[in-house]
Amino acid sequence: MTGRPWLGLAAGAVAFAAGLAAVWPLASAVLAAPASSRPAWPATAQPLVVQEVLSGDSVVFTSTRTGPQVSDLGTITVRLIGIDAPNFPTSRECYAEESQAALAAMLPEGSIAWVVTDEVLQDEGGRWLGYVWSGEGDFVNDVLVANGIVRPYEMAPNEAFWPILAQSAEEAFRRSAGLWSACS
Template sequence: MRRSTRPSRQPSSRRRTAVLASATALLSLGVLVPTAPAQAAPPGPVVVRVVDGDTIEVRGTGRVVPAGDVVRVRLLEIDTPERGECYFREATARTRELLPPGSTLRTETDVRLKDRNDRYLLYVWNEQGVFVNESLVRSGHARSVLFEPDDKYWKTMTAAEAAARQAGAGLWSACPTS
């Protein structure tokens, strides 16, 4: 019978002992730190429907909105035309384009979590990373509106509105009283 000249694929017990001793020494010195497996951040809320240009319904995942709850969210620092007003349909359609049902959001709170109508007050980013509140103002689908004390992005919103007004974007040229 012929012996194989191939080296064994399994480390010898002496080698395993040496590796284990080295790892133990590194751990005790703090050089090698055991880590837990990386966990992905839980996804944000999921869009259920767009109510109008500045209000959506989402299903929570437990971060800000309780997991499984379907709640109304009012986009902070903006105001879009209401039903029957000039540019209502366009503003609602644009919000639906940015936040299609089934899409996941990244959200951020400000000072207050809810308004007097029990709607969550949030800044929202879509799956593409677009800051939806600001995008609606910049494209002329919304006005910037400050409801103190929630003012985290107020400078961003007023700059976006100034740009939209100057360009005559959206409601700034379509609606005579804007």
């Protein structure tokens, strides 16, 4: 009888995970992304605190100190390089809510993310442009593309990780992952 309580706990954990996947299918898709082929964050990456996820490709961070990537202090908005998420709230494009939810799951409010910039630091609207890694080490831009949660978007001359993103997009398209099957 000593092993049976643990069996019940294990069964409960499996049921919880299955319930989470049923309620929010993207949770299992994002977490299932293979991380072995994705680059670890560079040594020059700067830690920022997640304040809010605005959409599937834009995040508000708090910068508590200047660093090699972001020179501003306080609240900054970062547009993820190399991806294009469906828009909302004005147009309500297909998969907009799913892409925002997936990014929010990877970058929960209050968590630390690691950001690296590229050739062009900011867009015309003043948003910082960056590649982002979660505190767990997942290359967020690529995980979103690899799961078909966002489309790839070449942003020359910011192309340091473009070959990785383009390859992931091709594989997601072939598998009809995410928006590739949900959106015509």
